[in-house]
Amino acid sequence: MERHETEIFLTLADELHFGRTAEKLLVSQARVSQVLKRLERKIGAPLFDRTSRSVGLTPLGRQLHTELAPLNAQLTALVQRARAAARGIDGVLNVGFLGSGAGQLTRDIRRTFRERAPGCEVRMREVQFADPLGPLRTGEVDVLFTRLPVEEPDLTVGPTVVSESRVLAVPCHHPLAHREVVSLEEAAGERFFGVTGGAPAYWWDAQVPRRTPGGAVLERGQDVSTFQEMLSMIAACQGVSPVVASVATYYARPDLAYVPLADVPNSEVALVWRTDGTNARSEAYIEAVREAVAAHGGPMAL
Structure with missing residues (x-):
């Protein structure tokens, strides 16, 4: 035949x-x-x-x-x-991710990549928001799922994989904890967090705004270096913070409450890589991500 x-x-x-x-x-x-x-x-x-x-x-x-x-x-x-x-797609591909990375699309991306490069092993490596782009620049990871914006001349921003709404993380006994929805304007008197390390200022400002949409200044208190550290500080009543909605699923805690935010734009996750640092493995993975997103009909909406 x-x-x-x-x-x-x-x-x-x-x-x-x-x-x-x-x-x-x-x-x-x-x-x-x-x-x-x-x-x-x-x-x-x-x-x-x-x-x-x-x-x-x-x-x-x-x-x-x-x-x-x-x-x-x-x-x-x-x-x-x-x-x-x-x-040349055999070998190991190191994929970095911040938080939940590509979320529910991860499985589809992995399956598509295996079809393209069955001889390549994928190793997932978590990065922290104190230095969200450092592991990519040093070569510790070959590609990276991270929160936007990324505005770096040496890095290329690829397909967006997740777009999700925001919630305000507060201690479980906070006055806002049982609200159905809250705005940053209403939280303007609260203390928020800064970040230590090498996170670009514009990047952290997109995750934790310095001002409300109406222009009120959001006070920043202690700097944090990891997401778990920030959640622990919130639970200890040291501040509050905007986080993405999936945190309520992946990081549920009895001492925290997550209240939907009404006046903050969605947060998006995209695949990023070094502009001059791709190879056959990373290029095959990038194409697998594009195919998985297209098959889903666009980024995963949460």
Whole structure:
């Protein structure tokens, strides 16, 4: 059997519909019918029972599908491994992430990348907001999922993977803790946090604004270096802070409350890499991220 015959037979056996098979393979229905008829003449017997209302495998067709499908999967994997080796995609790719990274898209991205580079191992490494871009610049990670904005001449901002609303993290007994929604204007008398380390000032200001939308100054108290440190400080009544909505899921604590914020724009996560530091592994991963986002219909909205 030729490659296109195998592809059409296996797809039709899965779909049992000429139109869906043609659409999936980006060919015409006439092409599917022609190839199938030629294959059945080559074998000498029908592989499908076809009526005006249904398509089904004959006993011979079921037998062929049972034996051919695993062989085709093995051949496809072999070709993918050969292509990956030829492109230099074997080895290790270090992927940095801040907070929850790509969130629920992580699994889809990983699956897509494995299909592209089955011989490459992905190692996930957490970065802290005290130095959110440092591990990327030093080469500790090859690509990085981080919060925007990133406005650095040596770094390239790629596809946005997550866009999510914000909440205000407060101690569980705080006067605002049981509100259904709150604004930064109402929290203007609270103390917020600064950050230690090498985080760009514009980046931290986007995460924790210096002013409310109405122009009121938001007082900053103690500097923090990690997210867990900040949550502990909030629980100890040392301040409050805007955080993203997914924190309520991934960092739920009995001593904290997360109240939806009404007047703060969504926070976005994007993939970032060194402009002059890509290789075959990172480029394959970047394409996998683009494909996963496109398949989802755009960034994950939370």
